[in-house]
Amino acid sequence: MQIPSKFVSQNVEDKWYSYWMEKDFFSSTPDDRDPYTIVIPPPNVTGVLHMGHMLNNTLQDIIIRRARMQGFNACWVPGTDHASIATEAKVVARLKEQGIEKSSLSREAFLNHAWDWTHEYGGVILDQLKKLGCSCDWNRTKFTLDPQMSESVIDTFVKLFNKGLIYRGYRMVNWDPEAKTTLSDEEVIYEERDGQLYHIAYNVADSDEKVIIATTRPETLLGDTAVCIHPQDERYFHLKGKQLVVPIAKRKIPVIEDEYVDMEFGTGCLKVTPAHDINDKALGEKHDLEVIDIFNDDASLNHHGLDFEGMDRFVARKKIAKTLEASGELVKKENHRHKVGTSERTKAVIEPRLSDQWFLKMEGLAQPAINAVLESDDIRLVPEKFKNTYRHWMENIRDWNISRQLWWGQQIPAYYFGKDSSQFVVAKDITSALALAKEASGNSNLKPDDLRQDEDVLDTWFSSWLWPISVFNGVLEPDNPEINYYYPTQDLVTGPDILFFWVARMIMSGYELRNEKPFSNVYLTGLVRDKQGRKMSKQLGNSPDALALIDEYGADAVRVGLMLSSAAGNDLLFDESLCQQGKNFANKIWNAYRLVEGWEVTEAQEMPPLNKAALDWYENRFHQTLNTVDDHFKKYRISDALMSLYKLIWDDFCSWFLEMIKPAYGSPIDKPTLVAAKKLFENNLRLLHPFMPFLTEELWHFIATRNAAEALVVSQWPEAKQVNQNCLDDFEMIKQIIGGIRNFRKEKNIGFKEQLILISEAHIPNPEVILKLGQLSSINHQLDEKSQSLGSFRVGKSEFFIPINQAIDPEEERKKLTQELKYAEGFLRSVEKKLSNERFVSNAPEKVIELERKKATDAQERITLLKKSISQL
RNA sequence: GGGUGUUUAGCUCAGUUGGUUUAGAGCGCUACCUUGACAGGGUAGAGGUCAUAGGUUCGAAUCCUAUAACACCCACCA
Numbered sequence: 001m002q003i004p005s006k007f008v009s010q011n012v013e014d015k016w017y018s019y020w021m022e023k024d025f026f027s028s029t030p031d032d033r034d035p036y037t038i039v040i041p042p043p044n045v046t047g048v049l050h051m052g053h054m055l056n057n058t059l060q061d062i063i064i065r066r067a068r069m070q071g072f073n074a075c076w077v078p079g080t081d082h083a084s085i086a087t088e089a090k091v092v093a094r095l096k097e098q099g100i101e102k103s104s105l106s107r108e109a110f111l112n113h114a115w116d117w118t119h120e121y122g123g124v125i126l127d128q129l130k131k132l133g134c135s136c137d138w139n140r141t142k143f144t145l146d147p148q149m150s151e152s153v154i155d156t157f158v159k160l161f162n163k164g165l166i167y168r169g170y171r172m173v174n175w176d177p178e179a180k181t182t183l184s185d186e187e188v189i190y191e192e193r194d195g196q197l198y199h200i201a202y203n204v205a206d207s208d209e210k211v212i213i214a215t216t217r218p219e220t221l222l223g224d225t226a227v228c229i230h231p232q233d234e235r236y237f238h239l240k241g242k243q244l245v246v247p248i249a250k251r252k253i254p255v256i257e258d259e260y261v262d263m264e265f266g267t268g269c270l271k272v273t274p275a276h277d278i279n280d281k282a283l284g285e286k287h288d289l290e291v292i293d294i295f296n297d298d299a300s301l302n303h304h305g306l307d308f309e310g311m312d313r314f315v316a317r318k319k320i321a322k323t324l325e326a327s328g329e330l331v332k333k334e335n336h337r338h339k340v341g342t343s344e345r346t347k348a349v350i351e352p353r354l355s356d357q358w359f360l361k362m363e364g365l366a367q368p369a370i371n372a373v374l375e376s377d378d379i380r381l382v383p384e385k386f387k388n389t390y391r392h393w394m395e396n397i398r399d400w401n402i403s404r405q406l407w408w409g410q411q412i413p414a415y416y417f418g419k420d421s422s423q424f425v426v427a428k429d430i431t432s433a434l435a436l437a438k439e440a441s442g443n444s445n446l447k448p449d450d451l452r453q454d455e456d457v458l459d460t461w462f463s464s465w466l467w468p469i470s471v472f473n474g475v476l477e478p479d480n481p482e483i484n485y486y487y488p489t490q491d492l493v494t495g496p497d498i499l500f501f502w503v504a505r506m507i508m509s510g511y512e513l514r515n516e517k518p519f520s521n522v523y524l525t526g527l528v529r530d531k532q533g534r535k536m537s538k539q540l541g542n543s544p545d546a547l548a549l550i551d552e553y554g555a556d557a558v559r560v561g562l563m564l565s566s567a568a569g570n571d572l573l574f575d576e577s578l579c580q581q582g583k584n585f586a587n588k589i590w591n592a593y594r595l596v597e598g599w600e601v602t603e604a605q606e607m608p609p610l611n612k613a614a615l616d617w618y619e620n621r622f623h624q625t626l627n628t629v630d631d632h633f634k635k636y637r638i639s640d641a642l643m644s645l646y647k648l649i650w651d652d653f654c655s656w657f658l659e660m661i662k663p664a665y666g667s668p669i670d671k672p673t674l675v676a677a678k679k680l681f682e683n684n685l686r687l688l689h690p691f692m693p694f695l696t697e698e699l700w701h702f703i704a705t706r707n708a709a710e711a712l713v714v715s716q717w718p719e720a721k722q723v724n725q726n727c728l729d730d731f732e733m734i735k736q737i738i739g740g741i742r743n744f745r746k747e748k749n750i751g752f753k754e755q756l757i758l759i760s761e762a763h764i765p766n767p768e769v770i771l772k773l774g775q776l777s778s779i780n781h782q783l784d785e786k787s788q789s790l791g792s793f794r795v796g797k798s799e800f801f802i803p804i805n806q807a808i809d810p811e812e813e814r815k816k817l818t819q820e821l822k823y824a825e826g827f828l829r830s831v832e833k834k835l836s837n838e839r840f841v842s843n844a845p846e847k848v849i850e851l852e853r854k855k856a857t858d859a860q861e862r863i864t865l866l867k868k869s870i871s872q873l
Numbered sequence: 874g875g876g877u878g879u880u881u882a883g884c885u886c887a888g889u890u891g892g893u894u895u896a897g898a899g900c901g902c903u904a905c906c907u908u909g910a911c912a913g914g915g916u917a918g919a920g921g922u923c924a925u926a927g928g929u930u931c932g933a934a935u936c937c938u939a940u941a942a943c944a945c946c947c948a949c950c951a
Binding site: 006216217220228261262265266269270271277338339341385386388389392393496565570575577578590593595597598637646647658 | 886946948
């Protein structure tokens, strides 16, 4: 069979992915085995694959593939999120391009457009995950707006409402005037912006005196209902109890006192606009002030805006400033840099606004979630450093505003039946709502048409927080076999940026709805940054096209590239050269296979002792690495696990093992060695499979003809065995010795193989290092009887010397050795000093003292050797 | 403003309750070698006052204090 000299990943990806799908290896149903479950963090339904997804999902795939090989019933549930704001914004934008305004459409018509959009783009990101090799159970694919998922959300809302945890409140919220919706605090991004601080003169009522008040938002003076001073501010003592006149509006407002005011800022006088500032609202409540809302939905001024009615807030600001300037009431303007809240989605400047919203009480929900992570360790955060952040947030948690003024999402199941919105009932559907409304109103004549359902939808996170439960239908049927089998899940892999949005809330819903954690381990990845350390984002355009990367390097290479430098929780600087490294690695393995496959076999020959030694050694080395890898996995150090394998394959397997058993050019290899070598090769493939599924499956089927049940993806993860440490130590020694000799044999035309044979025939491996070296030196004497020079090499931390066949300047050598001797003596002195220190001997653990003693003996031996060598020069 | 974290080789990072560390890895770099598995491979080498300054300790990259730079989170002063 002709095997190409280069591994082309692209040729095998589709082949094996469809094979795996066809054989149904990824699907899972409850059975006798233990489950290993991961639910995917559902990407936005209309999103495309970016680097963050690749990192995240590669990690999940590695974990789930290994679990599958370990004999668990592996179940990775995929799905997408309806992402109400993001998706609705996209749909609105597309309609706008077609000349359609959202406001001209009925709710139903708009939702039809949104569903069209969803069906058009909804599958894209899932197909991209398949390209990456993700072994999800696609039969279980869920969407947060699926009927069953939505029903779970509504059901939960009703339950929590009936428990008294959900309430309606008139609250200050973050209003996005562009999307005309409220945003959660988390969706507001504060940006530094240059603004101006306007100093405005307010007249004291019935007097000529003026008071100067500084504000960044002069237009809000139309909503002023008080001016506040600090009770200890001597400058304004005389104003206490007086009234001021608001410029333009000519309304009289009281002067109030509160310690909230910062005397240092501005003029020390604060105008209070309860409708448009969160702090002012608090002041307003405290001092029982009137609330004047001056804005419409789109942040244009309403009738309180007087002459400025209908103007946009920013236009009005300028106009009002001008008007004040003209009347001399604008005393001065100064530049002022301050932070402005903007919408994460629309970039519009957020307007604090009072409105009716739905809230979920968080305090009671938070308690079990705090315990689970911080006290009982039921849920492990990886890395642990996020515990602090988690604690801080959970202990300062505020009620969750769960309503959004959008259409795309689950409509809030509240039904109003009175003239105003004060009379309402909450129910799963209109029929039960009607019954409740009849009861509540005492009016048995109510008809369905008399009920108005709340226009708002629920926050997207209100559906995602149920995800680990609702994907198994655990909300609607809390006792079904699926949820009982798969829940709680094992791992959650996600970014730290949604620790609060999502992770914390899933933990809360888990304990609230099922009285059980949703997952045992949370692996928080880092953010993917570019080479300059910038966050990868669409705006910057610095995010490589994920699919183009896969096309160029192959999925396996990209997976390896991502894993090579991504410790949990640390940001990773992504550099395409890492993918190149991944590709080189894949190619190395590919060529190792070509080598083995190309050998001719002979039955006539027995296994030479050197090959036996090599096989023994590699077997041990393999299990040593396997132990390390298993340990890394336990600690979720996935990149360390990969690096261990990288070194095992490249250095130990290719550079040492294969070189050792490689027959001389043109000669055949004996059959027992080849068979054993292929077995070892196969074991390598098993360990690599979670990281590089395509390459390994391809080679697996090259090595032998296998049926579906024998495919690598469902093969067994090797069991780590006890290693023979002596064998490994001996070989380390041999490696060092060979390295030492080779370093000095440049003139000699001795091949690698010959060297090895010489050494193996000399029976080097035995417990006595010095003896070994004595024998080795005799070899070297055989190599060149005239050899008189001295060469040195290191074994572990010790330096050893062998006679070697190369002319070396004795003077130079003497100098070098004397230097070494001095150093060794110094080292010995320091160790002896330590050992004679009483405090050390009495305080240090026995193990440590033992080590120090060993160090001292070693140093002593070395000094003797060095002295001998010098005298021989 | 409050909090958390980071700072170790040219780059990206390990370094696990202070003691097998005379501080490691991968990549890169330098030198040499290599006509059959590998537009590469092998061997060797250079390169670090572990951010800075103090302190604790027999012993500190590791613990404490302060400082600096950077990153992120929370709050947000009109």
